[in-house]
Amino acid sequence: xxxxxxxxxxxxxxxxxxxxxxxxxxxxxxxxxxxxxxxxxxxxxxxxxxxxxxxxxxxxxxxxxxxxxxxxxxxxxxxxxxxxxxxxxxxxxxxxxxxxxxxxxxxxxxxxxxxxxxxxxxxxxxxxxxxxxxxxxxxxxxxxxxxxxxxxxxxxxxxxxxxxxxxxxxxxxxxxx
Numbered sequence: 001x002x003x004x005x006x007x008x009x010x011x012x013x014x015x016x017x018x019x020x021x022x023x024x025x026x027x028x029x030x031x032x033x034x035x036x037x038x039x040x041x042x043x044x045x046x047x048x049x050x051x052x053x054x055x056x057x058x059x060x061x062x063x064x065x066x067x068x069x070x071x072x073x074x075x076x077x078x079x080x081x082x083x084x085x086x087x088x089x090x091x092x093x094x095x096x097x098x099x100x101x102x103x104x105x106x107x108x109x110x111x112x113x114x115x116x117x118x119x120x121x122x123x124x125x126x127x128x129x130x131x132x133x134x135x136x137x138x139x140x141x142x143x144x145x146x147x148x149x150x151x152x153x154x155x156x157x158x159x160x161x162x163x164x165x166x167x168x169x170x171x172x173x174x175x176x177x
Contacts (some may be wrong), residue, residue, distance in 0.1 A: 039072050044079065044118035046070050046087055046151070051107045055100030057087060057116070067088050069100065073141060076150075079116040080123045080170065084144045088152045102153035106164055114149060114168050125149040125168035133163045140165050 044057045056069035065071040070089040077083030094101040114125045125148075132155055133140060140163070142149055147170035155164035 008054075023122065025122070038078070039130065040068075041117065042118040042120055044072075044116065045115070047115040048105075048108060048112065049115075050102040050109070050112040052099055053098070058120075063088070066093070075140065077143075077148075079118070080121070080147070082145065082147055084142060084148045084150055085116070086141055086150045086152065091153045091155070091157060102151070102164075104158070105151065105153050105166065106155060106157070108166055113171070114151065114166075116149065124171040126171050127166055127168045129165075129167040131165050131167075133165055135160065135163055137163065146170075 039059055041059045045054060046057055047054045057072050058065040059067035059072050059074070060068075061074060063071060068088060070087045072078075073086035073088060076086035079085060089102040089105075090103070091102050094103075096103055108127055108130065110127050110130060112127045114127065116123045116125070140152060149168045149170070151166040151168070153164050154160045155162050
């Protein structure tokens with residue numbers, strides 16, 4: 001890991017490359033900006049034990065919120081609510097053994113559990129789908145009728161060429177609705 005730390009690009013020098021006119025962040029506009037930090041105020045965290053991920057969920061009107069934690073996309077649902085809760089995070093802002101990064105998100109498997117918890121309770125989601133999309137694929141942000149968690153990061157590792165998208169459904173045994 002020390003070799004990777006020395007040869008990997010730092011977040012400061014990382015250049016994001018937009019391959020189309022519209023990226024996920026471009027989906028936001030002034031009408032759907034938030035001015036509150038509900039999840040941060042409730043100490044909300046995301047945990048994936050199978051790949052040693054544990055980090056705070058932050059909120060904000062743009063992707064700069066990812067510098068404080070995993071970013072809750074502003075137009076998405078909240079934990080345990082009906083709809084699509086979208087959480088986006090950096091892949092190598094921190095390197096293992098740090099847990100507050102999606103460095104190992106590509107090791108998640110269908111059937112793994114993802115927990116979202118904080119001061120208001122805990123919600124367990126079960127991974128149902130794993131796919132790679134283009135950075136401008138905003139379909140992953142769509143509202144849904146089910147109780148869904150969508151976790152997104154860049155892929156392959158050390159690039160921003162595509163997005164790794166993990167979809168999980170709220171486990172009915174833990175559903176709090």
